Amino acid sequence: MTMKKGTLLMVVAMLVLAILVTGCAPNTPAAETKVLVVGLDDTFAPMGFRNEKNEIVGFDVDLALEVAARNGWEIQFQPIDWAMKETELNAGNIDMIWNGYTITEERKEKVNFSDPYLANAQIIVTMAGSDIETLADLAGRAVATQAESSSLDAARAKAGFVESLKDGKLIEYATFNEVFNDLESGRTEAIIVDEVLARYYMNNKGGDAYKVLEENLGPEEFGVGVRKDDTELLDALNAALNEMKEDGTYDEIYGKWFAK
Numbered sequence: 455m456t457m458k459k460g461t462l463l464m465v466v467a468m469l470v471l472a473i474l475v476t477g478c479a480p481n482t483p484a485a486e487t488k489v490l491v492v493g494l495d496d497t498f499a500p501m502g503f504r505n506e507k508n509e510i511v512g513f514d515v516d517l518a519l520e521v522a523a524r525n526g527w528e529i530q531f532q533p534i535d536w537a538m539k540e541t542e543l544n545a546g547n548i549d550m551i552w553n554g555y556t557i558t559e560e561r562k563e564k565v566n567f568s569d570p571y572l573a574n575a576q577i578i579v580t581m582a583g584s585d586i587e588t589l590a591d592l593a594g595r596a597v598a599t600q601a602e603s604s605s606l607d608a609a610r611a612k613a614g615f616v617e618s619l620k621d622g623k624l625i626e627y628a629t630f631n632e633v634f635n636d637l638e639s640g641r642t643e644a645i646i647v648d649e650v651l652a653r654y655y656m657n658n659k660g661g662d663a664y665k666v667l668e669e670n671l672g673p674e675e676f677g678v679g680v681r682k683d684d685t686e687l688l689d690a691l692n693a694a695l696n697e698m699k700e701d702g703t704y705d706e707i708y709g710k711w712f713a714k
Contacts, residue, residue, distance in 0.1 A: 489528045490687075492518055493548035496533040497629040500654040500711045501554040501676075513711040514552050517571070520703060521694040536628070537602035540564045543681060550687075551679035554648060556604035558674075566682050569692050570675035571704075575649045576608040578667040579656070581637060586644055589669045593618040598625040598633050599646040608671040609646050615671075630655075638663075646671060654711075 494502040494514070502512040510531045522529040534542050539555075542548050543565060556574065557567050580586045586595065597619050599605040609616055609624055616624055625642055627633050630651055636642045649670075656664045680688050698704040 487526065487528045489530060490522070490549040491530045491532050491547070492550045492552045493532050493534040493539055493542050494551075494553035495536040495629065496531075497631045498554050498651060499658075501650065502531070502552075513572075513707065514554065516707045516710065517695070517698075517704075518550075518552050520698060520707065521691060524694045524697065525690050536600070539602075540679070543679060549680065549684070550691075554650060554676055555679050556607075556648075556674045557677040558604060558607060560607070561679065565679035566684070566688050567677035567679055568688060569695060570677050571695055572650070572676040573673065574676055575673045576605050576646055576671035577649045577652055578644055578670065579637065579647055579652055580644045580665050580667070581640075582663055582665050584643060584665060586665075586667070588667065589615070592644055594620055595644060596620045596625060596642040597644045597646065598627060598636050598642040600630050600633055601626040601628060603630075603648075604674060605646040605648060605671075608674070612671060650676075 494510070496502060496504050496510055498512075500512050501514040502510060505511050510533075515531065518529050518531075521527075532548055534548065536553075539551050540561070543551055551565065554572075554574070555561075557570060561567070578586075578589065578592070586592060592615075597609075599609065606624065606626065616622065624646070625636065627636065630647055633645050633647060634655060637645045644667075652666070678691060680691070695704070698707075
């Protein structure tokens with residue numbers, strides 16, 4: 455009888471202690487939100503660029519934010535040197551390249567791409583009064599584009615094209631803003647540029663000042679780049695993008711940036 459009473463008292467004491475410990479213990483922290491860093495060229499309008507308030511905005515920015523919301527992620531946008539984009543990704547400094555990033559076979563060796571989400575082309579732009587009408591007319595002319603861009607890749611892929619230009623080379627700049635500035639100043643006679651960016655830029659600057667050649671350097675598609683081993687991220691990304699296309703959210707975002 456005495457042992458039973460002692461055992462009972464011990465059980466009660468342990469329960470009281472457990473209640474006290476539980477009551478004093480801090481609240482269990484909620485699961486941390488996954489933070490993903492998107493690397494971008496913050497001069498690439500309308501995909502990702504800075505507005506008059508110095509905020510990073512754009513079509514790709516809105517897509518990324520919507521994908522993040524659907525997956526419970528937090529997105530941080532990190533401007534990078536576009537020439538170092540794959541290096542930044544594979545070094546772990548960023549988690550995605552999402553900024554009018556053209557899908558190419560060469561890039562597929564370095565990153566995994568999402569499903570294509572936007573069509574594009576590499577076009578030739580001159581000033582309106584130029585006598586350049588065809589690709590052949592560019593022979594011996596000064597032509598510029600962005601360094602380490604798909605525009606540069608497309609030009610190099612066309613046999614004999616770069617060699618036919620002035621000094622047998624393309625003039626390269628870090629950003630397409632500089633490329634357009636070079637054309638407008640008369641330092642170059644033509645530029646090779648992503649059509650998505652060029653149409654947006656020219657529309658905002660006054661399209662009548664420019665001319666787009668009928669010939670171009672070929673169609674292409676944009677995708678999001680992730681590290682080779684980030685397969686779960688890639689699957690979640692593709693699922694969200696496909697869902698957005700099916701429920702009309704993609705079209706709403708597209709209309710916001712490309713209505714004109």
